[in-house]
Amino acid sequence: MTIQHQARAGRPRSEKAEKAIIEATLDLMAEGMGVAELSIEAIAARAGVGKTTIYRRWANKEDLVVDALATIREPLPPLAGESVRDDLIVLLDVMRREAGRHRDRCLMNMVMGETDRSQRIRERFIKIALEPRRAAMRQVLARGVATGELRPDLDLELGMALLHGAMMSFTKWGPAGDLPEDLAERVVDHALDGLRSPRA
Amino acid sequence: MTIQHQARAGRPRSEKAEKAIIEATLDLMAEGMGVAELSIEAIAARAGVGKTTIYRRWANKEDLVVDALATIREPLPPLAGESVRDDLIVLLDVMRREAGRHRDRCLMNMVMGETDRSQRIRERFIKIALEPRRAAMRQVLARGVATGELRPDLDLELGMALLHGAMMSFTKWGPAGDLPEDLAERVVDHALDGLRSPRA
Amino acid sequence: MTIQHQARAGRPRSEKAEKAIIEATLDLMAEGMGVAELSIEAIAARAGVGKTTIYRRWANKEDLVVDALATIREPLPPLAGESVRDDLIVLLDVMRREAGRHRDRCLMNMVMGETDRSQRIRERFIKIALEPRRAAMRQVLARGVATGELRPDLDLELGMALLHGAMMSFTKWGPAGDLPEDLAERVVDHALDGLRSPRA
Amino acid sequence: MTIQHQARAGRPRSEKAEKAIIEATLDLMAEGMGVAELSIEAIAARAGVGKTTIYRRWANKEDLVVDALATIREPLPPLAGESVRDDLIVLLDVMRREAGRHRDRCLMNMVMGETDRSQRIRERFIKIALEPRRAAMRQVLARGVATGELRPDLDLELGMALLHGAMMSFTKWGPAGDLPEDLAERVVDHALDGLRSPRA
DNA sequence: GTATAACCGAGACGGTACGTCCCGTCTTACC
């Protein structure tokens, strides 16, 4: 017995158009368009597509942008799984590299700005872009606790906030210019060792 | 004796109008309007003022919002100056409380979203809203290093990113619902002690 | 013996669909839809038919409407052929009755509006709907001239314009409300006798 | 005591824009645009005006066209007032000349087509364009009755329908080609004398 | 005490983009 794969009536949607739209969106953003300036009409024109074809697929600009976003998130690199410190550095370094890419940063900012205008978008973004990484990090931390590398009373959520937040904060509000290449390493070390003076 | 301020000829600008505009802006945001939806016309209507009167004072919507923002930042509470831990908790708790207020959170998000569209706004926001707090925190950390409470090789910027970022991350992407009241305290403790297992 | 009609290969066109389309068109017009508002999509939906099925049969909206029109023209009643006056009254009374029917009036107006946008439609309409009646009227007038009932120097075209035009003008621009039942009779009498005062 | 002529607040509407819009409308129609093809966007572009400026003044295309129409109706020529026949010929000849002008004919057709879609337009058109002429004609006929030139039992409305309708019918459905120059004269003569054979 | 200059509200201006509707064409799967 096979699943029949319900073939919907009518002409099927063009994958080509879909790709062209996503590409056009990313192109325009990469050219420095803010989200507010990013108009559906411009996207349609650039993609060589009717507006209808866009609206058929996405209810509004934000949905489209979030989907576009999903296509470019860097896949997580494999983790060695030996040292907690090393794995964390690998994870945070992904963030550092992304922050250096204009397109990624724009998308990130955009979604943050829309965050409490639309609960739906927020959840979508969290699910697509954030949660996989958080899951990976949570796993690393949990393993660290299990192996005794990390303190047994560690609050995982808090630990993640510390690590992730430090990168974000540095990226967003830190000193201007490119991020130092060893940023991830240093963040991890500070977080692991704590700020307190080592007691005798 | 100096001339106080060049008294320009003609009718002076109405302070009342100015206040009404700022209030209207904040009102509308508090009612859930995002920045993109926030139209000058709506503000003018709500404030009972002509569009001209707004444009005479602010070149565009963002300037207006940033100014509005400046009016509502909670002043920093006084710090006891005795324990680094206590002072940090006080500072971070301001953030926690702000995050609970809808209006503040909207403004924060808004500015973050506009951040790389307009360098000017970014700098303005950093100067008005961020830097005072960072200065205070930097001072606390520096004092901690000096007194030996904190490790002597502490990277201040990194420390700040850790603390500030953790709050931001938790606030923005953490588990739904109200923030726990002891959040600031726990963040500070984790940051100070580090995630690592205490070594024998 | 002749081949009746080339039986084309494949599935024959559905007569049912054709009728449904025509009916839907007339329905929609009767509901007050102007021609510009009358959309092919609406017709297709109402008829329970795909757009393709319409476009396969008619090149455009106007063609369809003209065909629809052809289906509802009232057949000319038989003429007694004795008195010119009586026959003319019969002919004009058809017009009066049609003018009282909403659907017919809409179609008439519609075609008049499209008249100089499309020479083709104009001619089609004249041929289908107008010419048979004009022919009948021309014949009556010609007979009248022959029998001496009508003046020998009568310009047939002009006479027809007088009679037909009076009905049209009255219908279209005359006093509001229903047309008087004896309208045709009175028009004919005025036309026959002329407006001039009978000279001694 | 004088009427104050209430000066409305705000910037007054530009007469220049108004004229440009009307002109653009007539231009486009004269270029053969049907009414359905005549788009507000095209008018705005041609007039060098924002769409808003059009919609501020007219609620829809038809209103605009009717107003445009009002600007080009040929003023009625003065009537000698001596002979009913001469005056009628003058009046009908205005119609003949108009029918020869493309722009006028388009407008006329257009309004006729919209007639029962919008009672408002119909009334407006009747009032602006039709009634003045009908009034003039009614007056001539009434005078003719009074002076004895016309039959005392003449139904004025019917007489008008006869004359006006004949012109319209001839114009619209008569033989192709230009209208004969003496059309008005012949229509009037047929109408006055009647179609009937002169009785001994 | 009056002229004058900058303010005020209102609202029209030329525009841009919106999201919707329908066009006429096309591409499927099914009959």
Place this chain on the structure above:
DNA sequence: GGTAAGACGGGACGTACCGTCTCGGTTATAC
């Protein structure tokens, strides 16, 4: 091959605001 379904690129719709520009009126100083 006919059919219903429905996607396609396109164009116009009428609306909302944009930022600018007149208007007629209102203050508050400077002459």
